[in-house]
Structure formats: structure tokens, C-alpha cells
Amino acid sequence: MRLDISTLLTTLLLSAAILPTAAQAQTTEAVPTSLNPYAANQPSANQLKPFNLAYLAYQGFLKDQGIPSNSALIDAIAFGKITAQDIIQAAVKANRLPEQTLSDRGYRHNLGEQLQGFTAD
Template sequence: MLISSHEHSSEISEKRNSKGIVQPASNGTSLSPFDLAFLAQRGYLSAQGISSYGALATDFHVGTVTAKDIVQAAVKANRLPESTLQDRDYLNALDSTVRSFNAH
């Protein structure tokens, strides 16, 4: 069953850049905290200084990278509006999501 409701459309669309590397497409919509955590973990924010995979887990655990740092990187990458930096609920959900990734 396909749900076409906007609130359930948090799929990550992708495109290839000029070098043929697959990147999430920026379609002007906001990313959910889960999607942003996934993108950060997979290295899509490395150009903005966010480490990926195990290094992200370590950096997050020791506090050298925070949820706010990840959101700032997403804002710089034009993936989120700057107002997200003030959204405590979003930051808390992102923090919880990244911590849950690190637990596995």
C-alpha cells in the first residue's frame, strides 16, 4: 500500500553529481531527524566537516560533534532551513537518533 500523505513522505531521494557519485537530492523539503542522522552517518555531510560511520559515533560519544553541529552542517549544505537550529524538539530527536545508531 502506497501512502501519499505528506507527513509520511520522508523517503530520501538521490541523484548523481557531476562525478557520478550518488547524493541525496535537495528538494527543498526538510529532512526528518532520522533522515539527517542517516545522511550524516553515511558521509553526506563530510564536506561540511562531519565525520561518518564509526568516527561519527566516536565524535558524538566524546562530544566533539553534537546534534547542533550536524544541523549546522545540513544548513550549510542547503538541506535544512537555518530556523532548524532553534528547534529544540528537532535537536533532541536528532540527538536521540544518533545515540541510538551508536548503540548498535
């Protein structure tokens, strides 16, 4: 079990270091909302993906909003003290997500899946 946790943490740290750099390197041309009938169901280009938000929370970027980091976050998730909705609210307060994400059930579900990955044995 210790090996699994250390492997997970190493993967988390590497992913968090690599993904922001890769995301900045990509350039995409946005389709105007008026021309994209699916735009209401898709996250905006500058919105954090649930994967990235989970790792930002883990790394302590939401501490000022009351979200613990590292093992304290994992424990809080495992004991039901912190939920995906709590992290989304904290991210909105920190201006890392748009306010409409608060009512996005799909985003909340996907973030919840990422958070459960932290507590998996």
C-alpha cells in the same frame, strides 16, 4: 556486541536506501500556512526528518561541512565531539535544512535521540 553493530549498520543502510524512494513516491497536498494554525510548529514538507539527517551524516553527506562519517561519526558522538547541533549547522550550510531549524529545540532533541542510537550497545 559486534552482531548488534552489524545489525544496526545493515538496518541503517537499508533504511537509507528505501526511505528516500518511498518519500519521493508519496504525494501530499500542502495546506497553506495561513490556513494551518499549527504550521509554525511543524517541519516543512521538504525538511529532512531527524532520522534521515542522522543517516545522511552517517553516510558522509556532510563531510564537506566537517562532519565525519561511519565509525568516525559514531566515535565523535560517543566522545561528545559532535552534537546534534553540529550536524544541524552542517546541514544548514549544505542547504539540506532551512536556517530556522537551528533554533528548533524539538528537532535538535529528536536528532540527538537518533545519534545516541548509533552509540547504544
